[in-house]
Amino acid sequence: xxxxxxxxxxxxxxxxxxxxxxxxxxxxxxxxxxxxxxxxxxxxxxxxxxxxxxxxxxxxxxxxxxxxxxxxxxxxxxxxxxxxxxxxxxxxxxxxxxxxxxxxxxxxx
Amino acid sequence: xxxxxxxxxxxxxxxxxxxxxxxxxxxxxxxxxxxxxxxxxxxxxxxxxxxxxxxxxxxxxxxxxxxxxxxxxxxxxxxxxxxxxxxxxxxxxxxxxxxxxxxxxxxxxxxxxx
Numbered sequence: 409x410x411x412x413x414x415x416x417x418x419x420x421x422x423x424x425x426x427x428x429x430x431x432x433x434x435x436x437x438x439x440x441x442x443x444x445x446x447x448x449x450x451x452x453x454x455x456x457x458x459x460x461x462x463x464x465x466x467x468x469x470x471x472x473x474x475x476x477x478x479x480x481x482x483x484x485x486x487x488x489x490x491x492x493x494x495x496x497x498x499x500x501x502x503x504x505x506x507x508x509x510x511x512x513x514x515x516x517x
Numbered sequence: 518x519x520x521x522x523x524x525x526x527x528x529x530x531x532x533x534x535x536x537x538x539x540x541x542x543x544x545x546x547x548x549x550x551x552x553x554x555x556x557x558x559x560x561x562x563x564x565x566x567x568x569x570x571x572x573x574x575x576x577x578x579x580x581x582x583x584x585x586x587x588x589x590x591x592x593x594x595x596x597x598x599x600x601x602x603x604x605x606x607x608x609x610x611x612x613x614x615x616x617x618x619x620x621x622x623x624x625x626x627x628x629x630x631x
Binding site: 412499 | 559
């Protein structure tokens with residue numbers, strides 16, 4: 409079993425749609441959780457950290473459920489520019505980050 | 518953004534060549550990392566340096582040799598690579614690797630081994 413598992417995707421949605429990505433992790437000692445965005449042939453960039461209380465940044469909402477070891481990312485009102493691969497990242501308190509395979513989103517006009 | 522810069526952006530090398538990848542971070546971070554991203558695979562951690570001391574070697578073959586002369590610079594020396602080593606090599610930095618923090622990545626070196 410992979411340490412971090414994401415929805416395999418790809419997701420193809422029309423502009424304005426709401427889309428949700430799911431991620432599960434196996435290491436119960438994990439301390440920090442992040443969503444990164446990676447555009448084609450570019451480096452990953454931090455999209456947002458994920459907190460137990462949930463957090464929102466504009467159209468993006470991240471949720472963490474420690475009991476279920478589950479993380480989610482919700483994107484509302486999708487834009488063409490949201491097309492990218494979204495990476496779920498889980499870190500231990502030793503600072504070791506494990507990346508999921510990524511979920512590819514394509515937003516179409 | 519120029520927080521973490523990597524050179525070269527692209528590299529093509531034969532299996533008998535020796536080359537080096539360079540990474541420099543301008544963020545005042547204490548930790549630097551090398552990651553490998555192969556096609557259709559997740560990012561794989563290769564090496565971690567904390568205050569220029571290597572703290573993690575993730576079972577990387579000896580044909581990859583890292584060097585960290587100071588907290589701002591990181592190199593990856595390559596020799597006698599195999600075609601399966603073709604991948605995107607990403608350098609990253611963070612303030613403190615003992616704390617679970619966000620990573621700042623360079624733009625990567627796309628390596629092709631012929």
